Structure formats: structure tokens, C-alpha cells
Amino acid sequence: MKGILISFEGVDGSGKSTQSRRLYHWLRRIGYDTIHLEEPGGSNLGESVKKILLYSKGEIEGLSELFLFFACRAQLVKETILPSLKKGKILIIDRFSDSTLAYQGYGRGIDKGLIVRLNKIVTKGITPDLTILLDERPKAALKRTKSRKGQKSSLSADRFENEPLSFHQRVRKGYLKIALCNKKRIKIIPVRADEDDTFQEIKKAVLPLLTKMT
Numbered sequence: 001m002k003g004i005l006i007s008f009e010g011v012d013g014s015g016k017s018t019q020s021r022r023l024y025h026w027l028r029r030i031g032y033d034t035i036h037l038e039e040p041g042g043s044n045l046g047e048s049v050k051k052i053l054l055y056s057k058g059e060i061e062g063l064s065e066l067f068l069f070f071a072c073r074a075q076l077v078k079e080t081i082l083p084s085l086k087k088g089k090i091l092i093i094d095r096f097s098d099s100t101l102a103y104q105g106y107g108r109g110i111d112k113g114l115i116v117r118l119n120k121i122v123t124k125g126i127t128p129d130l131t132i133l134l135d136e137r138p139k140a141a142l143k144r145t146k147s148r149k150g151q152k153s154s155l156s157a158d159r160f161e162n163e164p165l166s167f168h169q170r171v172r173k174g175y176l177k178i179a180l181c182n183k184k185r186i187k188i189i190p191v192r193a194d195e196d197d198t199f200q201e202i203k204k205a206v207l208p209l210l211t212k213m214t
């Protein structure tokens with residue numbers, strides 16, 4: 001594969017969307033053919049399923065939730081990720097396979113071995129070249145999300161943001177365990193008070209990959 005895949009991971013509200021978009025704009029400015037994606041979403045099917053996953057009123061059983069995330073991923077891999085990597089693009093994705101292991105595995109308690117096996121099938125074996133794990137205490141991160149959504153009356157808390165703090169704490173612990181097992185791929189970046197400082201750390205982690213590309 002000629003391209004590069006960089007994923008962003010972290011608990012809700014840790015600033016992945018902001019930082020991943022910043023990285024996207026920076027890479028384009030300095031001349032790299034770059035695409036920004038997010039999960040769930042990014043395809044017609046993904047966008048429809050995302051609404052169910054985030055805002056469905058009825059209860060969603062754990063395995064149903066798991067397969068809906070996998071459905072979104074399978075579609076995105078086939079439609080966009082695989083073709084773009086073959087063309088040599090840089091793909092930045094806001095959440096990927098590690099989210100499923102952290103949220104459905106560590107958060108919901110679904111069999112982690114099963115998730116790892118299914119992830120391999122659904123991604124066709126594609127693993128990110130680099131994963132940026134934005135690490136922050138869930139309490140602080142969720143507070144940021146609440147204040148951001150509170151400013152826009154059109155945005156309400158989704159199914160995951162409505163989970164108790166203990167759920168988000170399990171997710172964070174899960175992420176840190178996943179990072180320990182994948183030291184080469186996953187770079188833990190603590191979220192700083194100043195967004196610019198966090199971004200400088202992200203740039204430092206990404207630069208070695210760029211020199212490999214040229």
C-alpha cells in the first residue's frame with residue numbers, strides 16, 4: 001500500500017475532531033494529498049447507521065451495536081480507505097478499530113478476542129501506520145463536550161455521552177491498555193490546556209512518517 005493511514009482515538013470530548021482536522025489542513029497546506037474521514041459515517045450507509053447508533057431512542061443490544069459499527073467500517077474500507085491508500089494518499093481518520101475495542105470491548109464488556117478477529121476481517125487487515133491517542137480524564141473531556149453542545153441548542157447529548165462516568169473511565173483504561181500492547185503504532189499524547197501545544201506534539205509524531213513517504 002502506497003498511502004499512509006493515521007487514526008485519532010480518545011474518549012468523548014478529548015478534541016479528536018479539532019486536532020485531526022488541524023492535521024488535515026496542515027498536511028494539505030504543505031502539499032500532501034490528504035483526506036479526512038470519521039467513524040461512524042463517511043458513506044451513505046455509514047451516515048444512516050450513525051444516526052441510529054448515536055440517537056436511537058430504543059435500547060440497542062450490545063452485539064447489535066457492535067455489528068452496526070462494523071457495518072459502517074466495512075463500507076468505509078471498501079468505498080474509500082482501500083482505494084485511497086492504493087492511490088498513495090494520506091488518510092486521517094477520526095476513530096477506527098481501536099474505538100471498537102475500547103468502547104464495545106472494555107466499555108460494554110463484549111468479548112475482546114471476538115472484536116479483534118472481526119476487526120481484522122472488516123478492515124481487510126488494514127492497520128493504521130500511526131495512531132494518536134489523545135489522553136484525558138473523562139470528567140474533564142465530557143465537561144468540554146457538554147459546554148460545546150450547550151452553546152448550540154440544535155445539538156443534544158448522544159447515547160454514548162449519556163453513559164455514566166464509570167463507562168467512560170473503563171473506555172479510557174481500555175485505550176491505555178491497548179496502547180501498551182501496541183507501543184510502536186500508538187502514540188499517547190496527553191491533552192494540554194492549550195490546543196496549540198497539543199497540536200505541536202501531534203506534528204512531532206507525524207513528521208517521521210512523512211520523511212518515509214518522500
Ligand code: TYD
Pocket residue numbers: 012013016017039040054069095096099100101103104158160161
Ligand atoms: P461522534 O459524536 O461521531 O464522535 P466523537 O464523540 O468521537 O466526537 O460519536 C461517535 C461515538 O461512537 C463515540 O461516543 C464513540 C462511539 N464509537 C464506538 O462506541 N465504537 C466504535 O467502533 C466507534 C467508531 C465509535
